[in-house]
Amino acid sequence: MNALTPHLSALQIILPLLAAPLCTIFRLPRVTWGIAMVVGVLCSFNAIAILEQVQSSGTIIYALGGWAAPWGIEYRIDDANAFVLVIISVINVFGILYARTSIPAELSEDRISWLYTAWLLCFTGLCGITISGDVFNVFVFLEISSLSTYVLVSFGTDKRALTAALRYLIVGTVAATFYVIGIGLLYALTGTLNMADLAQRLPEVTAHRTVLVAFGFITVGLSIKMALFPFHTWLPNAYAFAPNAVTAFLAGTATKAAIYVFMRLVLTIFPAGFFANSTIAYLIILAVGILGAFVASTIAFFRQDLKQMFAWSSIGQIGYMAIGLGLATSAGVAASFLHLFNHALMKTAVFMAIGCLFVATGSTTLNSLKNAGKRMPWTSAAILIGGLSLIGIPFTTGFVSKWYLVTAALELDMWWLAALVLAGSLVTAAYVWKFVETAYFRTDSNTTYTRSEAPLSLLIPTWILVIANIYFGINAQFTGTQALRAANAIFGFSS
């Protein structure tokens, strides 16, 4: 183990990168699932070991190929990305565990190995985005994860999955181009791509208008990747038509990595105060966050398909993360990190439960839900608890996130913002209620119901996450401390 210690950060990338081609060679569905599962578990332990190492001995720096930064590429892990890395790796394990039964229900056998290949590559990319300390390397990993995500989405059973994937491909490519133009401008100004180096050099040239232009390009590019409100168009269909296990995995990981990079670039690399002091940028992010939370939640209310509904809800929840980020205080950013963790838990749980519904009834529309409360009590209860968590009912993780966000807003004397956040919960409550009404109260008294619960192999991973939702809602000690440490790490490379 000790021999591995200095290499932990590289192993996080190497393991899934080795496993992905193995899945292409051994094309048997069970074998590829086994490979993905083993690698997923190893990576989770690895990520937790990294988090422990960061906390005991500070920032981890790994110079790839032995070339020291700023010339070489380095992985740089501090409290912020170690936390995000743990979220992504753990959600990944549950996603794969869930995929074992869920995927064969939707995919023909000869395509399953391709799915796991793409899945592992996507996971490689997401881990890479999170731990890389080089802005161009982040772009490369962003492309790895995006390209494999397009493939993953296109595996959906519905033919519309193909158009959803194509749309995501076009929008995602625009986003990546914007991002790379932004870092290109920064490179032209400073001559460096290393994050820590950029953070040192940018203050000297802040007066340059190029910095502002680069800031704009990077902001828009990453806003598309994280599906921030006006740039969200790719998300609803991509989530709705992807295979259920893929939706659950993506909902908990893909946008999260993009949000982390956004925070890292906007708040760490750009000079302190560049964002907070430029009133316009600050107001735009806040406004976009609030608008997103309201508009997307309202649209969610009018959706008849559960996957669509909760996909729109994801866009709304990303709005809340943007609000925390827009506050640009450590309390605000901590609230964003906390919500990042909590939202990954609740959305993955909800999408898994919707997948259970699909396996049991073959449909995810609201109509197929009638009497679901009696026919499949465990699945319905899982969606219900996930929904309550989204609203922010006490004793769920959502409550903790909202609490931190409201506190952060009040710290700045922004009463109106706190009021808006709470009002947003009401809109969320509206669409969750729509589910509750259909599943529990719309009963046809004539028909008799047979219990038709989803298989245990789907319910167990779902319920582990549901219980985690409640556990972290009651005991926020761990998540709260981690989020605060992450926020402090974002505001400077000192650990």
Add this chain to the structure above:
Amino acid sequence: MQHHLVLNLVAKILIPFIILFALYVQFHGDYGPGGGFQAGVIFGAGFILYGIIFGKDLAVRVVPLPLVYCMTAVGVLLYTLVGVAGMLLGGEFLNYSVLLPDSIAGQHLGILLIELGVGITVASVMISLFFSYAQYTHRDEQQSDNQDR
């Protein structure tokens, strides 16, 4: 297009040179312009030309589809394993200096193998892309044939 005598003949003459040139671009990449990506594309283009002129069925006999899929994976594996070899020999991931006792020779060997991995993957991805398109037109033609009947 098998009845086009000129195309037929020119392709037969050109393909060996295309593949040879691909290998030159591959292995001369250390010293001159070139490298795995470019070489892979040229190498793949040789097979694709063969497929276009002589038909997909013959091309599949030269490079069976499972082999092509396998090679896409082999290239990535080679790349990663060279990186891991650097780790096992006491350096960082992708540190080629430790591959051989002489660090400069190690760098040469490392980049040669890495680029070979890139070349293998790019070539086989190009070929598999061609095959998947060829497959679709084939299937569509069959469908339209059936409709005509």
